[in-house]
Amino acid sequence: MVFLRKLKSLIKIDVDLAKLKKGFNLTINVNSNNKVDNRTINIDLNTLNEKKKRELAALLKGAVGEGNLLLEEDTESRFEDIKFVSGQQEYKDVVEYFTDKLSKLDLQILRMAVYLKSVSDRGESVDQLKLEIRKKYGERGNNIANLYSAGYFFTLIKPLYEGMAKDVNFSKDKFLERYNVIVMHYPFAVFVSKQMSLEDVEKEIVGKMERNKKYGIKTMNIHGIGKANVDKISEVLIQIKSDLIKLPTIESDQGLYYGDDLVLRGIIYKYRYDFGAFGIEKVDEEAFGSNGIIKDGDS
Amino acid sequence: MLNKITFNKSVRDFILAAFEKSVDNQGYIIEKKSKQRVIAPDGLDVQIDEFGGVRNGSLVFIKSDLPSLVQLCDDLAK
Numbered sequence A: 001m002v003f004l005r006k007l008k009s010l011i012k013i014d015v016d017l018a019k020l021k022k023g024f025n026l027t028i029n030v031n032s033n034n035k036v037d038n039r040t041i042n043i044d045l046n047t048l049n050e051k052k053k054r055e056l057a058a059l060l061k062g063a064v065g066e067g068n069l070l071l072e073e074d075t076e077s078r079f080e081d082i083k084f085v086s087g088q089q090e091y092k093d094v095v096e097y098f099t100d101k102l103s104k105l106d107l108q109i110l111r112m113a114v115y116l117k118s119v120s121d122r123g124e125s126v127d128q129l130k131l132e133i134r135k136k137y138g139e140r141g142n143n144i145a146n147l148y149s150a151g152y153f154f155t156l157i158k159p160l161y162e163g164m165a166k167d168v169n170f171s172k173d174k175f176l177e178r179y180n181v182i183v184m185h186y187p188f189a190v191f192v193s194k195q196m197s198l199e200d201v202e203k204e205i206v207g208k209m210e211r212n213k214k215y216g217i218k219t220m221n222i223h224g225i226g227k228a229n230v231d232k233i234s235e236v237l238i239q240i241k242s243d244l245i246k247l248p249t250i251e252s253d254q255g256l257y258y259g260d261d262l263v264l265r266g267i268i269y270k271y272r273y274d275f276g277a278f279g280i281e282k283v284d285e286e287a288f289g290s291n292g293i294i295k296d297g298d299s
Numbered sequence B: 001m002l003n004k005i006t007f008n009k010s011v012r013d014f015i016l017a018a019f020e021k022s023v024d025n026q027g028y029i030i031e032k033k034s035k036q037r038v039i040a041p042d043g044l045d046v047q048i049d050e051f052g053g054v055r056n057g058s059l060v061f062i063k064s065d066l067p068s069l070v071q072l073c074d075d076l077a078k
Helices: A002-011 A050-065 A073-086 A089-098 A104-121 A127-149 A152-165 A172-185 A198-214 A227-243 B009-018 B066-077
Strands: A025-029 A035-037 A040-044 A070-072 A189-192 A219-225 A249-251 A256-258 A261-263 A268-274 B004-007 B021-023 B029-031 B051-055 B060-063
Touching: A002 A040, A002 A050, A025 B009, A050 A070, A050 B004, A050 B009, A070 A073, A070 B009, A073 A104, A073 B004, A073 B051, A073 B066, A089 A104, A089 A152, A104 A127, A104 B066, A127 A152, A127 A172, A127 A189, A127 B066, A152 A172, A189 A198, A189 A227, A198 A219, A198 A227, A219 A227, B004 B009, B009 B021, B009 B051, B051 B066, B060 B066
Parallel strands: A025 A040, A025 B004, A070 B004, A189 A219
Antiparallel strands: A035 A040, A070 B051, A219 A268, A249 A268, A256 A261, B021 B029, B051 B060
């Protein structure tokens, strides 16, 4: 209440103290005029002289000292969104299931991956968020985010855990050993990003194919979101088609057209192919489409 | 108790000055007097571009990136 009174005298606007007693929002910016809108008090810094700016600074310092958060607008908005997603069932289910199964670090990254996916599912760009995870947690962070987004935590890692847990000699360490291979090498999948050149994509795909052949792994999924990434995957598949014994299939979640341009937003194209573990059989090239791939199940 | 105090990026310098902080020529937030760089809970310096806000606890500088905000959620839930 003292804070409100001081604020009221500082900006000289009509504030209903009783109405705001239970809580209010305060925003500080420029070129917006001092005003009260419902429970939000807006202060335009340009309307204050130097003395009043000093008074406001002292008020803010005191408010933070009393336990209030002082956040930049975009940060605050992101913070609120994280809190919202944390309350959603998918988030709770993931955290509950994996809490005692993964390390604290991986669980922390996984929580960010769930948030990232929820942003992506809304059709918003996640480039910056992925960059932030990568910057903080390196390749491991990037991989966990990719694996979660592509559904592998529930299609592969959860079944792996449950399958292993049935064994009488099961131990968490044994699970983590296999889980680590999946996280750090994911031999069954390639994730194509905007930062990867065509050469990078080819090297990654062919490299994994070669490595997998040694271990008898015959299938691999290639993920790419957006037209540029899908084009790169198509190019590489044309180049390596003689190494495939089965035609790749495409699965896509959705497609959007804007005007004359094809815009592929939030689409995951998943190319699947099999190749021989001990010797490659040549494919029937006639069966390939004009772009080198056969569409199957595109919806 | 306030619900929220927010500020626009355009008034970052004012906010920093309110807490006796400024920005050095390499873009890091520093103590005005000692010129020492402030550090965030992750132990790293804070660049002005990643400055997301402050909270109490001998003045904690909050970064705007996802890991820092998830950490902030955890800290506030304790």
